[in-house]
Amino acid sequence: MxxxxxxxxxxxxxxxxxxxxxxxxxxxxxxxxxxxxxxxxxxxxxxxxxxxxxxxxxxxxxxxxxxxxxxxxxxxxxxxxxxxxxxxxxxxxxxxxxxxxxxxxxxxDANAGALGEYTYGAGQNCSSVFYITVSTGVGGGLVADGRVWHGADGMAGEIGHMQVDPAGPLCLCGKHGCVERLASGPYMAADARAQMTAGSALWELCAGDAAQITGQLVAAAANRGDEVAMRLIERSATALGRGIGNTANILNPQRFVVGGGVTKAGSRWWQVLQAAARATALPEITVDIAPAQLIxxxxxxxxxxxxxxxxxxx
Amino acid sequence: MxxxxxxxxxxxxxxxxxxxxxxxxxxxxxxxxxxxxxxxxxxxxxxxxxxxxxxxxxxxxxxxxxxxxxxxxxxxxxxxxxxxxxxxxxxxxxxxxxxxxxxxxxxxDANAGALGEYTYGAGQNCSSVFYITVSTGVGGGLVADGRVWHGADGMAGEIGHMQVDPAGPLCLCGKHGCVERLASGPYMAADARAQMTAGSALWELCAGDAAQITGQLVAAAANRGDEVAMRLIERSATALGRGIGNTANILNPQRFVVGGGVTKAGSRWWQVLQAAARATALPEITVDIAPAQLIxxxxxxxxxxxxxxxxxxx
Known part of the structure; x- marks a missing residue:
């Protein structure tokens, strides 16, 4: 040491x-x-x-x-x-x-983040950890028995491009309703720009300049009760929660560790996330979601x- | 030996x-x-x-x-x-x-089937295989480096209960649009019973006795051009293909091996399955889907x- x-x-x-x-x-x-x-x-x-x-x-x-x-x-x-x-x-x-x-x-970076949380952070003492970072994008990584799972092409962990709603909006990857399209900060901001109305909390927080809207500002507007912002925050947490629940069904890791800017959206985001993940995973599967510690x-x-x-x- | x-x-x-x-x-x-x-x-x-x-x-x-x-x-x-x-x-x-x-x-049985195909069947010479059996239910198992991946609760591999369409029909597990609800034989048969019309190929094949309808009979009716049956076969393959594509994004296994009665539905089912999986996985990810060999x-x-x-x- x-x-x-x-x-x-x-x-x-x-x-x-x-x-x-x-x-x-x-x-x-x-x-x-x-x-x-x-x-x-x-x-x-x-x-x-x-x-x-x-x-x-x-x-x-x-x-x-x-x-x-x-x-x-x-x-x-x-x-x-x-x-x-x-x-x-x-x-x-x-x-x-x-x-x-x-x-x-x-x-x-996603695999390194996963290994960091597994070894020194929120995943300590777990045999397997699926790590997710939700900020400008949504990335992920799996560590089991101390080793990163890379997959055959080195592409494992791409939970951001799990499709959770085929009727959802179009993602840059070409699919509709990917986790990243629904959960990440810039996409939430873009949808808020398109949907906000004059006089709303969103409008006030950005002082009428839609270009100023960020994921963080959407979270702030949601905490002030803005309906568009609240819907976007819930949609973000629901999408990621479903992605986590589906991953639990496939992999059943001991713990999910979730970090990144969007996780600072507030308690409502976390509640919806936990509920959606729990509802999506089979009842026999433990769904343990912890916030990242190492940030x-x-x-x-x-x-x-x-x-x-x-x-x-x- | x-x-x-x-x-x-x-x-x-x-x-x-x-x-x-x-x-x-x-x-x-x-x-x-x-x-x-x-x-x-x-x-x-x-x-x-x-x-x-x-x-x-x-x-x-x-x-x-x-x-x-x-x-x-x-x-x-x-x-x-x-x-x-x-x-x-x-x-x-x-x-x-x-x-x-x-x-x-x-x-x-799902893990044993996975290990069988990995060791002696369609997954030979692969470092990792995700095995799926689609018959009365949809089960799965992951084998990597010669060992079954069990998960923290021994529940890994449940691709049948990955949710691929939140607007889909209700599964026995309580969720809407699980892979199993859309892809498995008995559910296809139940939907065919509810949707068939008098005089259709489905009607003729079951001789007007809806209780005789099975997944196999739906496949036969689809091969005769029955529209309800064709739609159900395509929906089955699309759902499983999306499940496979999502699993590829998460795990990136070297090969998927797919067996079970529903895989005998015909070439159209396989074509739609391959296309849906390819469209769901990120372009950088190899999607190799092989039929089970050991049946x-x-x-x-x-x-x-x-x-x-x-x-x-x-």
Missing amino acids: SQLILALDFGGTKFAAALTDNRDSWIGKELLPAPAPASAQADYAGMLAMARKLLAGRQAAAIGVSFGGPVDAARNTVILSHHVQGWEQVPLGAWLQRDLGAPAAIDN DDAPLWGAVALARAAVTSN | SQLILALDFGGTKFAAALTDNRDSWIGKELLPAPAPASAQADYAGMLAMARKLLAGRQAAAIGVSFGGPVDAARNTVILSHHVQGWEQVPLGAWLQRDLGAPAAIDN DDAPLWGAVALARAAVTSN
């Missing part, structure tokens, strides 16, 4: 690096907005500078990386970034080994777990 | 016992209608008599059991039977060890795999 572990998180809008030698606190932590203009080289250089500043000449025993995009975890290679050019087939693990002299293990640090702590596993297995 | 393995299948309507010393053929196989009047003692006595006849004085190296009801696989104990009294908490593994002098491993013998071959694993680990 006294080994120095470096954790790196390449997020969509911000980068984070942190250093630990234990299970619950950072020796140091650095944050950086995603570099602009965006390129893989700039991303890597920015992250490397943070890492070197944190290490201050010390040697990390291992490095863990959470990457906001598809990765080939077995090969510690990034497949691509949906936001930034140049990340196609980048052997990020090898780059870090070369530049920082330590073995590096990589996974995508924004879940991917970083998952990176720590990845790094520690790499040291153990090497 | 030259060890003598005894496989037992306690099905809902019939019992089977078989003996093998290899991977693809039976030395002997016995069948028995489920004993009447039904009791756990009568069930066990009937099965034991078949086993002793097959063994003819020889000693099995191990025994595998597929049981048509919930079991505690870790304890080789039946939890209950939904059809027959007296099976509550029966230590079936211990009974068989006592009476036949060999270690016995037990799982439920009625899948649970027996799964029992063989259970028995062989028990010998290896003991």
